[in-house]
Amino acid sequence: MCGRYAITLPPEAVRAFFGFAETPNFPPRFNIAPTQPIPVVFAEPRSAGRRRHFQLMRWGFLPGFAKDPQTFPLLVNARAETLAMRPSFRAALTRRRCLIIADGFYQWRQGGAPKRPYLVRPVDRGLMGFAGLYETYCDPTGGEIDTALIITTAANALMSRLHGRMPAILEREDFAAWLDVDGVDADAAVRLLRPAPDSKLELIEIGPAVNRAAYDDESLQRAVGEPIRAGVG
Numbered sequence: 001m002c003g004r005y006a007i008t009l010p011p012e013a014v015r016a017f018f019g020f021a022e023t024p025n026f027p028p029r030f031n032i033a034p035t036q037p038i039p040v041v042f043a044e045p046r047s048a049g050r051r052r053h054f055q056l057m058r059w060g061f062l063p064g065f066a067k068d069p070q071t072f073p074l075l076v077n078a079r080a081e082t083l084a085m086r087p088s089f090r091a092a093l094t095r096r097r098c099l100i101i102a103d104g105f106y107q108w109r110q111g112g113a114p115k116r117p118y119l120v121r122p123v124d125r126g127l128m129g130f131a132g133l134y135e136t137y138c139d140p141t142g143g144e145i146d147t148a149l150i151i152t153t154a155a156n157a158l159m160s161r162l163h164g165r166m167p168a169i170l171e172r173e174d175f176a177a178w179l180d181v182d183g184v185d186a187d188a189a190v191r192l193l194r195p196a197p198d199s200k201l202e203l204i205e206i207g208p209a210v211n212r213a214a215y216d217d218e219s220l221q222r223a224v225g226e227p228i229r230a231g232v233g
Helices: 011-018 080-085 087-095 172-179 186-190
Strands: 005-007 029-032 037-043 052-059 077-079 097-102 104-109 116-122 128-138 144-154 165-167 201-205
Touching: 005 097, 011 052, 011 097, 037 128, 037 144, 037 172, 077 080, 080 087, 080 144, 080 186, 087 097, 087 128, 087 186, 097 144, 097 172, 128 165, 128 172, 172 186
Parallel strands: 052 144, 077 144
Antiparallel strands: 005 029, 005 104, 037 052, 037 097, 097 128, 104 116, 116 201, 128 144, 144 165
16 A cells, blocks of 8 residues: 655656646645645546646545545555446546656555564656546535545565555556546556556665654655665665
C-alpha cells in the first residue's frame, strides 16, 4: 500500500512534467497523509488525455453510493488487479482516471520491531505520476467534495525487500492514455498498471519522525544509511 508520500520539487518543475494549464504555487510537502488535500491531474473530455488540469482533492475516495462519509471506510489505495471488479471503483475507472503527483513515498520494512521507515524515490530525483481515481461525492444537503485515491500494484523486486505492494507509477509516455477516458477503455487502461522497473528507484532508510503526520519538513528525509538500488546490497 501507499500511506504517506511527498512532493518537494518546485511548482514550475511539476507543471512542466505533468503539462497542466494552471500555475499553482504550493509549498513542499514532506509527509502527506490520508484525508489531507492532495494535488491531482486530470484531463478534459475529448482531449485524448492532453489538455490537463490541476486540482486539490481529499486523499480518501468516496464512491457515490456512500451514505455517510463519517462512517464509510477510508479508501486511500485500490489494488490494480481488482479495480474492474469492485463496485466502488468501476465507474471511476471508466470515466475518472487521474494522476497523483509525487517525488517520493514512504514504506515501512515488514518484519522485526520496530518497523523501519524508508523513503522510496526515483534514482534521478525526479517526479512520479501515480495512477489514481477520483470521484466528486455529493452529500444529502447538496454539498460536494472531490476525493481521490492511489492505485497500487505488486511490488517489483527492489520494493519487495520492504513490502509486497507499491504505487502504480506510470511511465510519462503513458500519461495521456491513462487520462484519456474517451479513447482508452478500462481494460486497456488497467494494462498500463504494472510495477516500475527496479532500476528507476532507490530505497533510503530514514528516521522514525515520519511516523507522525504532524511532522512535515525536509529533516524527515535525512538518510540513516546508504541508498539501496537494484543489484546492490
